[in-house]
Each structure stands twice: as C-alpha cells, then as structure tokens.
Amino acid sequence: MVKVLVTYFSETGNTEKMATLGSEGARQTGADVRVKRVDEVKPEELRDYAAIIVGSPTYYGSPAAQVRKLFDESFSHHGQLEGKVGAAFTSSANIGGGNETTVMSILQSMLIHGMIVRGNSKGDHYGPVSINAPDSRVQKQCRELGRRTAELAAQVT
Amino acid sequence: MVKVLVTYFSETGNTEKMATLGSEGARQTGADVRVKRVDEVKPEELRDYAAIIVGSPTYYGSPAAQVRKLFDESFSHHGQLEGKVGAAFTSSANIGGGNETTVMSILQSMLIHGMIVRGNSKGDHYGPVSINAPDSRVQKQCRELGRRTAELAAQVT
Amino acid sequence: MVKVLVTYFSETGNTEKMATLGSEGARQTGADVRVKRVDEVKPEELRDYAAIIVGSPTYYGSPAAQVRKLFDESFSHHGQLEGKVGAAFTSSANIGGGNETTVMSILQSMLIHGMIVRGNSKGDHYGPVSINAPDSRVQKQCRELGRRTAELAAQVT
Amino acid sequence: MVKVLVTYFSETGNTEKMATLGSEGARQTGADVRVKRVDEVKPEELRDYAAIIVGSPTYYGSPAAQVRKLFDESFSHHGQLEGKVGAAFTSSANIGGGNETTVMSILQSMLIHGMIVRGNSKGDHYGPVSINAPDSRVQKQCRELGRRTAELAAQVT
Numbered sequence: 001m002v003k004v005l006v007t008y009f010s011e012t013g014n015t016e017k018m019a020t021l022g023s024e025g026a027r028q029t030g031a032d033v034r035v036k037r038v039d040e041v042k043p044e045e046l047r048d049y050a051a052i053i054v055g056s057p058t059y060y061g062s063p064a065a066q067v068r069k070l071f072d073e074s075f076s077h078h079g080q081l082e083g084k085v086g087a088a089f090t091s092s093a094n095i096g097g098g099n100e101t102t103v104m105s106i107l108q109s110m111l112i113h114g115m116i117v118r119g120n121s122k123g124d125h126y127g128p129v130s131i132n133a134p135d136s137r138v139q140k141q142c143r144e145l146g147r148r149t150a151e152l153a154a155q156v157t
Numbered sequence: 158m159v160k161v162l163v164t165y166f167s168e169t170g171n172t173e174k175m176a177t178l179g180s181e182g183a184r185q186t187g188a189d190v191r192v193k194r195v196d197e198v199k200p201e202e203l204r205d206y207a208a209i210i211v212g213s214p215t216y217y218g219s220p221a222a223q224v225r226k227l228f229d230e231s232f233s234h235h236g237q238l239e240g241k242v243g244a245a246f247t248s249s250a251n252i253g254g255g256n257e258t259t260v261m262s263i264l265q266s267m268l269i270h271g272m273i274v275r276g277n278s279k280g281d282h283y284g285p286v287s288i289n290a291p292d293s294r295v296q297k298q299c300r301e302l303g304r305r306t307a308e309l310a311a312q313v314t
Numbered sequence: 315m316v317k318v319l320v321t322y323f324s325e326t327g328n329t330e331k332m333a334t335l336g337s338e339g340a341r342q343t344g345a346d347v348r349v350k351r352v353d354e355v356k357p358e359e360l361r362d363y364a365a366i367i368v369g370s371p372t373y374y375g376s377p378a379a380q381v382r383k384l385f386d387e388s389f390s391h392h393g394q395l396e397g398k399v400g401a402a403f404t405s406s407a408n409i410g411g412g413n414e415t416t417v418m419s420i421l422q423s424m425l426i427h428g429m430i431v432r433g434n435s436k437g438d439h440y441g442p443v444s445i446n447a448p449d450s451r452v453q454k455q456c457r458e459l460g461r462r463t464a465e466l467a468a469q470v471t
Numbered sequence: 472m473v474k475v476l477v478t479y480f481s482e483t484g485n486t487e488k489m490a491t492l493g494s495e496g497a498r499q500t501g502a503d504v505r506v507k508r509v510d511e512v513k514p515e516e517l518r519d520y521a522a523i524i525v526g527s528p529t530y531y532g533s534p535a536a537q538v539r540k541l542f543d544e545s546f547s548h549h550g551q552l553e554g555k556v557g558a559a560f561t562s563s564a565n566i567g568g569g570n571e572t573t574v575m576s577i578l579q580s581m582l583i584h585g586m587i588v589r590g591n592s593k594g595d596h597y598g599p600v601s602i603n604a605p606d607s608r609v610q611k612q613c614r615e616l617g618r619r620t621a622e623l624a625a626q627v628t
Contacts, residue, residue: 121396225377273588
C-alpha cells in the first residue's frame with residue numbers, strides 16, 4: 001500500500017481545504033494518506049512516503065517561508081527522496097501574478113531532491129491554483145491531483 | 158522624445174489587440190510608438206528604441222517560436238540593448254498553467270540583454286495576461302503597461 | 315521494449331554531442347532509441363515514444379526557436395502525450411545566466427503535455443548543462459539522464 | 472543621496488561576503504548604503520530605501536526561508552515599494568541546478584512589489600552566482616551589481 005503525505009501551510013483555510021481535497025483523491029486509489037501542517041512534519045519523516053504533495057499560499061510568487069523551511073531542513077536527508085513522487089498546489093487571495101511561479105518553485109525543489117513530478121494536460125497544468133476558496137473546478141482538480149499522484153507513486157515504487 | 162516599440166505575434170488577434178492597447182498607453186506619455194508584428198522587426202532595429210514591449214500567445218508555457226526567433230537573432234547585437242526598458246504580455250486560449258512562465262521567459266531574455274524591467278504591485282504583476290479576448294480589466298492593464306514602460310524609459314534614457 | 319526519442323537543435327555541435335551521449339545511456343537499458351534533429355521530428359511522431367528527451371542551446375534563457383516550434387506544433391496532438399516521460403538538457407557558449415531557465419522551459423512544456431519528469435539529486439539537478447563542449451562531468455550526466463529516463467519510462471509504460 | 476539596503480542571509484559566510492562586495496560597489500556611487508542580515512530588517516524599513524539588494528544561499532532552487540519570511544512580512548506594506556530598484560545574488564555549496572531559479576525567485580518577488588530590476592548582458596545575467604567563496608570573477612560582479620543598482624536608483628528616484 002502506497003503511503004502519501006499531503007502537507008500544507010494555510011493562513012485563511014483555503015490551502016487547507018485544497019489539502020483535504022487532494023487527500024480524498026489519493027485515498028480513492030487505496031493509498032494510506034496522511035494530511036499534516038508543514039510545521040508538524042519532521043524532515044526525516046519525508047523518507048517514509050512514496051509520494052509527497054505540498055500546498056502553500058502564494059506569497060510574492062513563492063511558497064510561504066514555513067514551506068521553504070521544510071525544504072531547507074530536508075537537506076539533512078538529501079538523496080534519500082530520490083525517485084519519490086511529488087506534486088504541488090497553491091491558493092491566492094487575488095488573481096494576478098505569482099501562482100504559477102509558486103507551484104513551479106515547489107516542483108523545482110522536488111526535482112532537486114531527484115523526485116518525479118507530473119503535469120496535467122487539462123486544467124492548471126503545473127498544479128491546481130485556487131483564487132480564494134476552492135470552487136468546483138478547483139475542487140475537482142485537487143482531487144484529481146491526489147489521485148494521479150498516488151497512482152504514479154504506485155507505478156514507480 | 159522617447160521611442161517605444163510594441164512587437165507581437167498573434168494568431169487569433171487577441172495578442173494583437175493587447176499590443177494596440179499597450180501602444181495607446183505609451184502614446185499618452187507623448188512617446189513615439191511603433192507597433193509591429195515580430196516578423197517585421199529586424200534585430201538591428203531593436204537598438205533604435207528606448208523601450209521594447211513584447212507580446213505573445215502562451216504556447217506550452219513559453220512565447221511562440223516566432224517571438225523566440227527574434228530574441229535568437231538579436232544575439233548579433235548583444236550588449237547594445239543594455240539599459241533599455243522592456244515589458245511583456247501574453248494571451249491564452251484557456252485558463253490554466255503557462256501564462257506567467259511565458260511572461261517571465263520574455264522578461265528573462267530582456268534581463269540577459271541587460272535591460273530594465275518593472276513589475277506592477279496591482280493586477281497581473283509580471284505583465285498582463287488575457288484569457289481569450291482582452292476584457293475591460295486586461296484592457297486597462299495593457300494601457301497601463303504601455304504608459305508605465307514609456308515613463309520609465311523617459312526616466313532612464 | 316521502450317521507445318525513446320532524443321531530439322535536439324545544435325548549431326556548434328555541442329548539443330548534438332550531448333544528444334548522442336544521452337542516447338547511449340538510454341540504449342544501455344535495452345531501449346529502442348532514435349536520435350533526431352528537431353526539424354526531422356513530425357509532431358504526430360511524438361505519440362510513438364514512451365520517453366522524449368529534448369536538448370537545445372541556451373539562447374537568451376530559453377530553448378532555440380526551432381525547439382519551441384516543435385512544441386508549438388505539438389498542440390495538434392495535445393492530450394496524447396499524457397503520462398509519457400520527458401527530460402531536457404542544454405549547452406551554452408558562456409558561463410552565466412540562462413541555462414537553468416532553458417532546461418526548466420522545456421520541462422514546463424512537458425508538464426503542460428501531462429508528461430512525467432524527474433530531477434536528479436546529484437549534478438545538474440533539472441537536467442545536464444554543458445558550457446561549450448561536454449567535459450567528462452557532463453558526459454557522465456548526459457548518459458545518466460538517458461539511462462534514468464528510459465528506466466522511468468519502462469516503469470510507467 | 473540615494474539610500475541603498477543590502478540584506479542577506481548567510482550560513483557559511485559566503486553570501487555575507489557577496490553582500491559586503493555589493494555594498495562597496497554601491498558606495499562608489501556616493502550612495503548611503505546599509506548592510507543588514509535579513510532578521511535585522513523590519514518590513515516597514517524597506518520603504519526607506521531607493522534600492523534593495525537581496526542575497527541568499529541557494530536552498531533547493533529557492534532563497535532560504537529566512538529571506539522568504541522578510542518578503543512574506545513585507546505584505547503589510549504592499550504597494551509602498553512601487554518604483555524602487557531591486558537586485559539579487561546567491562551563493563551555492565555546489566555547482567548544479569538551482570542558482571538561477573533562486574535569483575529569479577527574489578526578482579519575481581520584487582516585480583510583484585512593482586519594483587524595477589535590471590539584468591546584465593555580461594557575466595551572470597540575472598544576478599551574481601558564487602560557487603562557494605566568491606572568486607575574483609564573482610567579486611567583480613558583486614561590486615558591479617551594487618554600483619549599477621545604486622546608479623539606476625539615482626536615475627529613477
């Protein structure tokens with residue numbers, strides 16, 4: 001059974017909702033899914049999962065410092081996340097620039113860990129983006145992200 | 158009088174509309190503004206302008222090949238665009254990923270030329286993004302981009 | 315047997331050498347590997363491969379227009395590359411900015427196609443970067459990229 | 472007299488050295504230059520400078536969480552940094568991916584604040600990158616970054 005971590009930072013609750021939706025999608029595949037705030041995740045724990053999905057608000061075109069802190073600290077286990085599957089999503093208070101670069105920043109960190117990421121030819125290609133609370137379009141995308149990520153993890157594990 | 162070039166590639170006419178709107182904004186400052194399709198711009202001509210605004214559809218998260226061709230060929234004048242002002246905008250057939258990375262790709266090319274670029278704390282921060290035909294929000298942003306770019310060029314020339 | 319395409323644009327021959335090295339790595343896995351210049355690849359042909367590796371010189375922080383043209387034209391088969399594996403590499407005439415953004419631009423286009431990409435926790439994390447002719451470090455990385463990409467394609471196909 | 476802030480996070484001292492070099496370049500223009508660690512900078516203080524230069528180590532393709540924290544907190548003064556000049560630099564423990572994306576991440580945050588940034592047609596185009604301690608090439612680039620940034624601030628203020 002594939003283990004999946006959905007971890008997020010959320011200030012307004014929107015990113016948290018996206019995390020819950022992502023976890024629902026992952027569970028549909030039969031995966032063992034944990035949902036945690038980033039400050040509850042110990043860096044060494046990242047090694048325990050076949051897939052890691054990270055969500056953050058968009059803060060100046062980047063993930064929140066709290067999310068970056070987890071990546072910074074993950075350095076102590078560099079090389080041990082090789083071949084795991086990663087995915088990212090973001091929420092934003094306004095339409096405007098910075099959502100895509102936030103998602104890409106998370107995916108880039110995962111690539112530097114040697115992780116595997118996948119885009120989506122439909123919807124928000126790099127990862128789901130919600131403007132304020134997730135509407136039905138975003139809800140569907142978050143669930144799909146969870147499902148696809150868990151499925152890919154099952155294939156490569 | 159500051160000379161401004163607005164150059165674009167457009168397939169459906171949406172990027173062309175954005176270019177026209179940008180040129181209107183630039184003209185409000187009293188600048189001498191030319192609007193040209195990218196295939197009408199000779200690389201050596203880029204040296205004649207104090208500001209260069211480039212627009213493209215979003216094709217797979219990047220500007221169209223026709224826009225990239227102009228940058229590729231601009232290499233023959235590398236170093237001669239130092240200190241000029243640049244700006245970018247994009248249109249897209251669908252909501253979804255790739256608009257921001259398209260704008261950033263153009264801005265990055267401008268930075269490599271030693272050019273000066275400016276964001277906007279309101280609206281589409283890196284540069285205007287239109288989903289299909291420019292609506293009133295986007296129209297305003299395109300005009301503002303033209304105006305701000307011409308004003309900045311007047312300051313640094 | 316997994317089919318792998320290595321396609322590239324090369325002006326000075328350096329990117330071509332990287333492509334050859336990548337193909338050698340892929341062949342070590344027993345994959346059926348084709349190496350083609352981008353202008354020899356028909357968009358519909360992309361559907362035939364389980365993995366697609368794309369190489370380009372770094373031109374103003376982006377791939378060459380010839381590489382972008384292939385992605386632009388691949389739109390006619392949008393959705394049909396879902397789940398394939400992708401990878402990228404670049405060569406550059408000088409040290410300096412733009413190599414990483416070139417590799418990321420190719421990977422972003424692949425993500426928009428719904429493709430799967432993988433980083434490397436060692437070496438050039440997003441994809442191999444050669445300054446001028448590939449030295450022994452880069453040669454090793456290109457072969458490893460080919461091998462890893464073909465292996466991943468075998469796992470997910 | 473133009474006021475310039477050089478702020479940085481440094482673990483090994485390399486980014487700090489780059490900050491010092493940048494401040495030397497800025498001072499050559501007659502600017503009033505402060506050098507501070509990011510944790511010494513109050514968000515409201517950012518309004519006091521005509522130019523802000525930010526340096527960080529490369530951590531997983533992004534600036535350190537400490538640097539991101541300053542940007543996150545700067546939200547309370549959103550809009551008030553419009554038209555200021557920004558620049559970025561990074562140091563890294565190894566050659567490999569992530570340096571450029573780190574510099575671009577800082578520049579993107581500055582663009583979202585409506586700030587003005589400039590590339591360099593020579594050297595590290597987006598901003599200086601040092602592998603370990605800054606060598607003579609990087610030292611020169613850091614000083615030049617400081618000088619150019621202060622000069623641009625003088626022009627647009």
